[in-house]
Amino acid sequence: MTHTTHTAPPPGPPAKTDGIRRRAGRRNHVPPHRSWRQHPLRRLTPWLFLLVPLALLITFTYVPVGNMIYYSFTDWDGVSPDRSFVGGDNYRELVTRPELFRVFAVSLYYLAASAVQIAAALYFATLLSFDLRLRNLFKGILFFPYLINGVAIGFVFLYFFQDGGTLDSVLSLFGAGGGHAWLGDPRSANTSLAGVSVWRFTGLNFVLFLGAIQSIPGEQYEAAELDGASRWQQFRHLIVPGIRPVIGLSVILAISGSLSVFEIPYIMTGGATGTQTFVIQTVKLAFQFNKTGLASACAVVLLLIILAVTWIQRRLLPDEKVDLV
Amino acid sequence: MGKKSLSAALLTTTAMLAAAGCGGGGTPGGDETAAAPLNPKSVSGTIKVLTNRTDLVQDGTLKRYAAEFNKKYPKVKVEFEGITDYEGEVKIRMNTDKYGDVLLIPGAVAKGDYPKFFAPLGDTGSMKDEYRFTDKTDVGGRTYGIATFGTADGLVYNKALWKKAGITKWPASPQEFLTDLKAVGDRTGATPYYTNFKDGWPLSSPWTNSIGSVSCDSRASDALADTDAPWGQGTDLNVIDTLLYDVVHDGLSEKDPTTTNWESSKTLLAKGKISSMLLGSWAITQMRDAAKKAGRNPDDIGFMPFPVQKGGKFCATLVSDYQQAVNIHSGHKQAARAWIDWFTQKSGYSATEGAVSALRAAPMPATLKEFTDNDVTMVERSEADTAEVNAIDNAAEIGLYKPDYRQKLVDLARGAQKGSLKDYFTDLNKRWAEAEQTAGS
Numbered sequence: 073m074t075h076t077t078h079t080a081p082p083p084g085p086p087a088k089t090d091g092i093r094r095r096a097g098r099r100n101h102v103p104p105h106r107s108w109r110q111h112p113l114r115r116l117t118p119w120l121f122l123l124v125p126l127a128l129l130i131t132f133t134y135v136p137v138g139n140m141i142y143y144s145f146t147d148w149d150g151v152s153p154d155r156s157f158v159g160g161d162n163y164r165e166l167v168t169r170p171e172l173f174r175v176f177a178v179s180l181y182y183l184a185a186s187a188v189q190i191a192a193a194l195y196f197a198t199l200l201s202f203d204l205r206l207r208n209l210f211k212g213i214l215f216f217p218y219l220i221n222g223v224a225i226g227f228v229f230l231y232f233f234q235d236g237g238t239l240d241s242v243l244s245l246f247g248a249g250g251g252h253a254w255l256g257d258p259r260s261a262n263t264s265l266a267g268v269s270v271w272r273f274t275g276l277n278f279v280l281f282l283g284a285i286q287s288i289p290g291e292q293y294e295a296a297e298l299d300g301a302s303r304w305q306q307f308r309h310l311i312v313p314g315i316r317p318v319i320g321l322s323v324i325l326a327i328s329g330s331l332s333v334f335e336i337p338y339i340m341t342g343g344a345t346g347t348q349t350f351v352i353q354t355v356k357l358a359f360q361f362n363k364t365g366l367a368s369a370c371a372v373v374l375l376l377i378i379l380a381v382t383w384i385q386r387r388l389l390p391d392e393k394v395d396l397v
Numbered sequence: 398m399g400k401k402s403l404s405a406a407l408l409t410t411t412a413m414l415a416a417a418g419c420g421g422g423g424t425p426g427g428d429e430t431a432a433a434p435l436n437p438k439s440v441s442g443t444i445k446v447l448t449n450r451t452d453l454v455q456d457g458t459l460k461r462y463a464a465e466f467n468k469k470y471p472k473v474k475v476e477f478e479g480i481t482d483y484e485g486e487v488k489i490r491m492n493t494d495k496y497g498d499v500l501l502i503p504g505a506v507a508k509g510d511y512p513k514f515f516a517p518l519g520d521t522g523s524m525k526d527e528y529r530f531t532d533k534t535d536v537g538g539r540t541y542g543i544a545t546f547g548t549a550d551g552l553v554y555n556k557a558l559w560k561k562a563g564i565t566k567w568p569a570s571p572q573e574f575l576t577d578l579k580a581v582g583d584r585t586g587a588t589p590y591y592t593n594f595k596d597g598w599p600l601s602s603p604w605t606n607s608i609g610s611v612s613c614d615s616r617a618s619d620a621l622a623d624t625d626a627p628w629g630q631g632t633d634l635n636v637i638d639t640l641l642y643d644v645v646h647d648g649l650s651e652k653d654p655t656t657t658n659w660e661s662s663k664t665l666l667a668k669g670k671i672s673s674m675l676l677g678s679w680a681i682t683q684m685r686d687a688a689k690k691a692g693r694n695p696d697d698i699g700f701m702p703f704p705v706q707k708g709g710k711f712c713a714t715l716v717s718d719y720q721q722a723v724n725i726h727s728g729h730k731q732a733a734r735a736w737i738d739w740f741t742q743k744s745g746y747s748a749t750e751g752a753v754s755a756l757r758a759a760p761m762p763a764t765l766k767e768f769t770d771n772d773v774t775m776v777e778r779s780e781a782d783t784a785e786v787n788a789i790d791n792a793a794e795i796g797l798y799k800p801d802y803r804q805k806l807v808d809l810a811r812g813a814q815k816g817s818l819k820d821y822f823t824d825l826n827k828r829w830a831e832a833e834q835t836a837g838s
Contacts (some may be wrong), residue, residue, distance in 0.1 A: 150486050151503075152510050189750075237652035255655035257813040342597055344436065344804040345655060345813055360799050361791045362505055 093317070141314035144368035150358060154235045155365075162369035172370070175350050178262055184328035185266035190319070193277035198307055201285040220274035226339030229268045233340075258346030265337050265347060273329070277309070277322050317395070322383060328378045350374055406809030430539075431516035431723040431730040433738050438483065441472035442729035443734060447487060447497035448481060454479035455760050462746070465751050466739050475730045494726040498681040498733040501719035502534065503540050504798070505812065508784035515722040516544065516730055518737070524589075528755050530717035533780040543741050546752035548677035549713045549765055549775060550606045556699035558669045561585055566676035567701045567711070567771075571640045578649045581672045591662050591671040594654030594739055594807055595838050597800030603675045605797045606642060606716050606827040610635040613712035619782035621797075625830035628822040635822065636705060638806055645810035654807060663687035667698065675703070678716070681764040682807040700764065702773050711773045715753060717780075730744075793832035795825060 144162055148155035166172060198216055200207045217225070232238045233254040240251065254259040288310065296306050312319070318382040335353040351374070355384060358367030446459075453459045454477050463475040472795060478497065482487050488505045489494045491514060506514060516526070516537040524540045525531045534542035557567075559577070562584040568574040578589035593599035609617040611633040620628050627634050629779040644650055650672075651657060665671045667688035674680075687696035702711040721740070723733040741744060747754040751764035761769050768775070789798050802825070808814040809821060 149505075149507060151491055151506050153492075153513050171457070230656060234656040251652075253653040253655065256653060256811075260654065341655060342595070342800070342804075344597075344801070344810050345592070356799075356801070357794070359505075359795055360801075361794050362507075362795075363722075363791070 082141050096123045109324050121327060138372055143365055144372050144390075145364045146172060148360040148364045149363035151362070158365065162366045166373060167335040169289060172353065173350075175348050176331070177350050178347065179333065180332050181266040182330035183327065184296055185270045186273075186330055187297060189270045189274050190322055190326060192324075193274050194281055194319075196274075197281035197285055197301050198311060201311075202284060202303075211278075214278050215275040216278075220272075222272070223334035223339055225268065225272055227335055229264075229336075230340050233264055255341055255345065255347075261345050261347050265340060268336050269333065270341075275317055280318050280322060281315060284318040285311055288314040320389065324382055327381055327385070331378055331381070409658075414798055420527070429516070429730070431492060431734040432484065433734045434731045435588050437470045438472070440470060440729075440731045440735060441644040442500035442732045443474040443476060443486055443736075444727070444729050444732050445476045445478060445481075446736065447478050447500040449479055449480060449483035449501060451479035460720050462740065462744050465744065466736065469743075470732070470735055471738065473735065475736060475769065477767040484540075494724075495528045496724055498724055499721055499736055501545070502722050508534075510538060511536045511722075512539075513833065514725055516725050516727070517736065518723065525816060527757060527758055529715070529753070529777060530720070530755060533717050533783065534720050535701055536720070537782075542756040543737055544717040544720050545740075546679075546708065546747035546750060546755060546776075547715050547717050548679040548752055549677075549715050549768060550610050550677055550788070551702045551713050551768070553581045553666065553676050553680050554673040554699050554701060555587075555666055555671070555697055557668050557694070557697040558585055558672050559699075560588055560626055568704040569711075571626075571636065571643070571704055575649065578644065578672070578705055579647070582649060585669070585672070587672045588665075589649040589672050590651075591657070591661055591666070591674050592645065592650050592654050592807060593657050593662055593674065594804060596653075596659040597804065599659065599674065600641075600653075600803040600807070601796070601798050601800045603640070603677055604637055604803060605698050606677065606714055606778075607637050607675070607703045609714035609778050610712050611636045611705045611707075613707035613710070613749050613774060613776060615714075615776045616779045616781075618786065620832075622785040625833055626826045627829050628825050638702075638803070639824070641803065642806055642810045642833050645807050650807075651754040654811070657769050659810060667691045669693075671699075678715075678762075678764055679750065679752055700767055702768065711771070712776050713773050715775050715780075716775045717755075748755070779787040788836040789829065789832045793828040794834035795828060795832075 112191050143155075145157060145159060146155040147158045147161070196210075200210055200214075204210070234240075235251065235253065239254065252260070254264045256314075271300055292310055293306060301309070332351050333349045334355075337349055338346045338355070341347045341355070343349070348356075350370070354367045354370040354374070357363045357370065416816050421748070438531070448454065448459070448714070450459070455776055459477045461635050463477070464476060483501065484503050484505060487496060487500060489505070491506065496514075502511070502515070511534060519540055521531050521538055522541045528540075528543055530544040531540045533544070534540050535560050559581060562577075562581040564580060568577045574698060581587060582589040582673040608613060610622075613621075624632075624702045627631070628638065629635060645654075662674065662685050663684055664673060665685060666674060681698060681700055684698045688695045688698055702713045705711075721737045723730055726732050741755050747759070748762055751762050753765070759776075787798075795802050805814065806818075806821065809816050809818060
């Protein structure tokens, strides 16, 4: 906060010093800096700057969330101008219908996939943090999938997994074209979809890790090398402890991400063949069966589950202060 | 300190918003009928027409209709808004007052809510003699919408392909249909039936619309409101879903249903790579276009009724497509009504589309020539109890007009999910019966 306010007061540097000097000349007993600091307008400046982002945040995040929480206590069907308040009925229905939570089993596929994803990202980030030929090209290649729109990825991979599609033709080059229906049964479909999500999100984790690794001072590697540490030992005792907070963040994102998977399965299978996730189920309750109230309650419950999981995780694995130096 | 006051401010705002979230509501008092003007020259204003036919907006067809319309009503300006995701978007817009002057009634709007959204068009008693499908929008004796067109239920098939396989007669029972499909598959190498599993909708409405084709009963769909076993032995849904199960189970459908594509399936059928699909008569025109584009003979595309006979005759349900209605908040109700009347009676839209006109007096379209020639009984589906049926259907979360439950049926049939058809029907019956208890009252 203090950091922003230092740079905050307009206008540009020369004019500013002029202004302060002139004012300082008038009441010569106060040091120039203090006077502007105590000025009431000065406390307002950060708020003026925050006005636009806050307005956007409130309009597009807090108002809808507030509305959603309100809907979860009504029996609204999503269209009708009338809705009646039903208290906790929607939540009661959720608790008495355990089959609505069975879809979380699908999340296990994505959870397993995110473990693979973090491992792969960590591997590539470590590799590319060392001096390597064409490393910027590889960085680009690895990060590129994350830049593509999720809907486009869904369509691309639909053709990829099609009968006789890209995957089948590549496999048949190696003589392994079995004509397997990749999205044909629940196990294979969920594995394939989770694979797509690994492909998409590895780039993001990779960039986070790479940034953290590069912030480790170079002298430490030199010192480690002088002490005769191998690459693995450098990774184990220097890099991993150095980027621990980022790994922790990635794990939290991975867990909350796998609980709320939506885009890729919704576009590719629409939740058919046992690929339905909790969010797809919620969307169907709201927009197919017109149970907006119940669906809002589902969304609130999902939010609470994610908050709870994150809280437990923070309790079990508290963030240690990184202290390399 | 600054941090604290910020979070406090946020908390207060959130709490306030949560409390204030209960906006909306309130019904306008517009009870007046949207009547057509007596003198066409007197009515004026700009009306906005919402449509799902973005293709007709883009290629200027609708503009040409509007120009024709202006010859009779010179002072009315008609604007069109084509919406790709019609259902999803209009449903949300209907939370405000601004959802056009003329619109197609979205499926999500509960029938009982029609009087809150749309201006009545007249008494059903007098309108039903002139128009088909009025009971679909009849609430309390008044009609709220007029169908753009209707379609007959049936199978689109490649006639040349079936002839090549040596089949010239329509199959008259599900068993015959399966035998014929097998023969087509064996003798021509084509995919006998294409489910369009991935796109979903070809599994939902075409199959559910066949309720009534099986029993030849116009009230078969209404009867769902008072049964606790819609999938019981011998019922329409039992026959329909068993047929779909058998087609897939016997390997007569596409190899990998999870990656199907509707647009390309049209060309595949036209080229004879696919032999049949259960759709509606609306699809015939599109298939013939696809045949023309693929350099094939459009007359190869045939249309046959659902493979069941009742008393030695085929039946086909006639169902209404989208219905046009007038926004109750519209400032130009007369002009809006004039457009609907002109569009239904004078535009020739349904004939161009090869669909059944909403006017009783209009002849059957050329696309249904095979049906009229072969004396297929057209059963206009009664919609008297649709509201109750939909309420039960939604409460049970089955979705007769949604793909999910038939996608599961196909998965069971091809062994992708474990379970038997009998158990599935028992489960569906149970869910329906339970929902009937809660939603029916």
